[in-house]
Amino acid sequence: MKPDVLFLLHLPPAIHGSAIVGLSIKESEKINHAFNGRFINLLLSKEVNDSGNLSLLKLFKALKISFQLIKVLLQKKPDVCYLALTTTGTAFFKDFLLIVLLKLFRIPLVYHLHNKGFAQKENSSFFRKLFRFTFKDSKVIILSRQLFSDVAAYVSPEQVEICPNGVARVAGDVAPRANAVPRILFLSNLIKSKGIIVLLEACVVLKNRNCIFQCVIAGGDGDISGTQLNEMIHSLGLEEHVSYVGSKFGQEKDRVFKSADLFVFPTYYNAETFGLVNAEAMQYRLPVVSTFEGGIPDIVEDGVTGFLVPQRDVGALADKLELLLKDEDLRNRMGQAGYQRYENEFTQERFENRLIEIMQRVLDERSINEN
Structure with missing residues (x-):
């Protein structure tokens, strides 16, 4: 029984x-x-x-x-x-x-x-x-x-x-991708403490450094609404580099992961324990840039499957994103290492x-x- x-x-x-x-x-x-x-x-x-x-x-x-x-x-x-x-x-x-x-x-x-x-x-x-x-x-x-x-x-x-x-396995294999314009993905509810504003400020730094990139933000309303986010993107002059695509679930979520070159999750949420979305991104062979918060250092191996940066440190975040944007081989190596870590642990x-x-x-x- x-x-x-x-x-x-x-x-x-x-x-x-x-x-x-x-x-x-x-x-x-x-x-x-x-x-x-x-x-x-x-x-x-x-x-x-x-x-x-x-x-x-x-x-x-x-x-x-x-x-x-x-x-x-x-x-x-x-x-x-x-x-x-x-x-x-x-x-x-x-x-x-x-x-x-x-x-x-x-x-x-x-x-x-x-x-x-x-x-x-x-x-x-x-x-x-x-x-x-x-x-x-x-x-x-x-x-x-x-x-x-x-x-x-x-x-x-x-x-x-x-x-x-x-994290449940996605259907089929996920091959490394190389967009002509490297694409950064942020996927989480639009909550300030998940680092969304820090990311926008880092994108301003990348723009001022003449980096070639696109940043896609996906997620539902939190303490920031989609309308407010679009207003921030406009006020910072990031319309050509950053786009908000709303909530994504099921096949749509699968597509935004598969279309990205790297993943970013600059959280400083003080109740963060795991950052499940980081493990999801690793399944898609994406290098991850996240923070030293909660259990994230046990998921993202700094310097191996991605990078960890101090919380709310716009400059450090921009530096690591720039490094990955400019080095396709590094993205692929870290993405593959992350996939193996996902298979072994998550x-x-x-x-x-x-x-x-x-x-x-x-x-x-x-x-x-x-x-």
Whole structure:
């Protein structure tokens, strides 16, 4: 008989890393074959730019999720619960209420952390008490060894498992490309802390250096709208070099990746843990220019699969982009190295196998403790 696992996770909409991973878990044949899974969607916002905003509708949804959980627990207690825990903001308190319910029912908990922020609250005795209660007698999945410091005050190394996110393979092979005008791709929601304005300023530097390039920006509205972005492009005089193409999904997303020569993700988002889009770009044999944030140094190998630059450093970003724009051989070498790293570390199959191993280990420990 398959173990009964309750998955509390994020599902689209809105579209962001945690929701993409949540959907991949829900739709995974391998995971559903290993476990009898029941799923509850924790997301309160349908749009990225609505995240973090408190409203009566969200309070109603939070209560609805709580009652949904109580109903599931009363019908049949799961053997273990997987929870994609939100670490900051009002969503943490919504999750905390669910944690209290789960602990009352003595359900073993496995937290999967797709963002960070616990260390930022260490000076608050109130939050320290909440976090100690949250992590007591639980398992914690982090995406990179770089992220342990965020939870080190509340969990022991023995409680922690490392499970990098995975990206599903695209259909067919992706050959190196060489556009006559090298093309830079940025693909993420239009959020300031993802580095979109830093990128525009770097493009101004590249233009002033007479670099030959095109920069394509793809993504949905965040705290910057598409209209505002186009206004910025115009005000900086970048119309001939930078274009905004809106949100891209499915085959359209595949096409923008395949038409690019290099990928850029200059994030300084302080809750960034992984940067799933970097792994996506590596699958397309694109060299990646990103930042020293969260677990990104465990994805992008600086000087091998791309470059890492300090956050908000326009000059450093422009320098690395210029280097790649002018050296096709370097782009191809780094792109191929990134593809091999993707194949070795970041496929969807590896993620699913690792997650199943972790959940099965928790179930085995539970069985031993009960006996």
